[in-house]
Amino acid sequence: MEILAFGVQKDEKPLIEKAFAGHCEVRCVGLFLSEDTAPIAAGHEIVSTSVNADLDHQVLRTLADGGTRMIAQRSTGFNNIDLDAAERLGLTVARVSYYSPYSVAEFAWTLATAVNRRIVRASNRTRDFDFRLDGLMGRDLRGRTVGVLGTGKIGEAFTRIAHGFGMNLLGWDIAENPACVELGMKYVDKERLFAEADLISLHVPLLPATRHLVDAAALRTMKDDAILVNSSRGGLVDTEALVGELRAGRFTGVGLDVYEAEAGLFFFDKSLAGVEDDTLARLVTFPNVVVTSHQAYYTVEAVRQIVDATVRNVLDYTAGRRNENVLVPRA
Structure with a gap:
């Protein structure tokens, strides 16, 4: 299974690839998830997003129609996600509840x-x-x-x-x-x-x-x-x-x-x-x-913790487990 990670910064890419190595494939793209970019997620059961992604009802509908079943957001905040729509569409949503x-x-x-x-x-x-x-x-x-x-x-x-x-x-x-x-x-x-x-x-x-x-x-x-x-x-x-x-x-x-x-x-x-x-x-x-451009979290220690938590969220989802980071549980 390949995970599609949106909005990946150049400094983040090697950390994400290293963290997922041995668990599953991950494809990192610099594009941010939006109504225009959502179609490229077709065929990916799991999508990882950044805090500036736009996950409104239409974007979530496009993801669900393309086969996505789980969204792993790489941030603590989740005000950019329509959680009610995600639940109606049967999408599991997880975030990172803690980092440095x-x-x-x-x-x-x-x-x-x-x-x-x-x-x-x-x-x-x-x-x-x-x-x-x-x-x-x-x-x-x-x-x-x-x-x-x-x-x-x-x-x-x-x-x-x-x-x-x-x-x-x-x-x-x-x-x-x-x-x-x-x-x-x-x-x-x-x-x-x-x-x-x-x-x-x-x-x-x-x-x-x-x-x-x-x-x-x-x-x-x-x-x-x-x-x-x-x-x-x-x-x-x-x-x-x-x-x-x-x-x-x-x-x-x-x-x-x-x-x-x-x-x-x-x-x-x-x-x-x-x-x-x-x-x-x-x-x-x-x-x-x-x-400054939303960089307060951007330290090696914090990004590693964010990525590690995202990997755990994905592995728990694939194993049918629910952890404290889940916002919308698996249907």
Whole structure:
């Protein structure tokens, strides 16, 4: 049996091929799964997808009609999959429920410190042999307040780093994490967190209840010199409202590894074709904004764990077993 893996990055391919070796054949393609590319999966019982795949009802119908029976998504998030449609079509769906939380937490801090200390601007200047310090002044983080929305595994790892910086810790989640409380975190309502935090980092999943968690009202509540970091899901932030606040000259910095309309943009080379998304084009022009292309998870350790979990999901499916990663069980 050959598995078809969509959306495979060049760095990922050897890790995927090595992990599946001795178990089953795998064909890796750089194309992302969409309505246009779904027909090439015909004849493949198992398809593996990436987080930016579009698995709506029509795509799932095309896969099912072509003989696909199992979808192994290589990510924790699954908001891109119509699970109800998958169940109606008899498709088994599994994800990766865990991988290195340090990969995302460390990258979130990379964004935070980059915008705080104007690293990108400084680097661009020195490439032109401009060594002035004008406009590069940052702030000490020690003694300031960090607000962490979502204190699961990644949020906890982020909090431990904040504790190392000597920051005051505020948290918001549906349940308190004892490890974060032990570090000195105080859980408050999100309105208070937005109002008091000097640095806000998002670590919650994208659900109907969390879409635009950082909306216009939240942005207006934040301090004028706050830093906002989102390394979770783009839809957590109302980007149009964020652009409006940035145009008004607010916020010390914004670090975004995700964007709510990133599908069809992130992971692609648009340098020659250009980008028609006016909001994103405006966003990247602000000197206090750093945008990266959904790479927070992209470490050797995390990708290996993702691939290993995907292999296990496939092997459990073929053996008729169900594990904790299954979102839609085998019919």
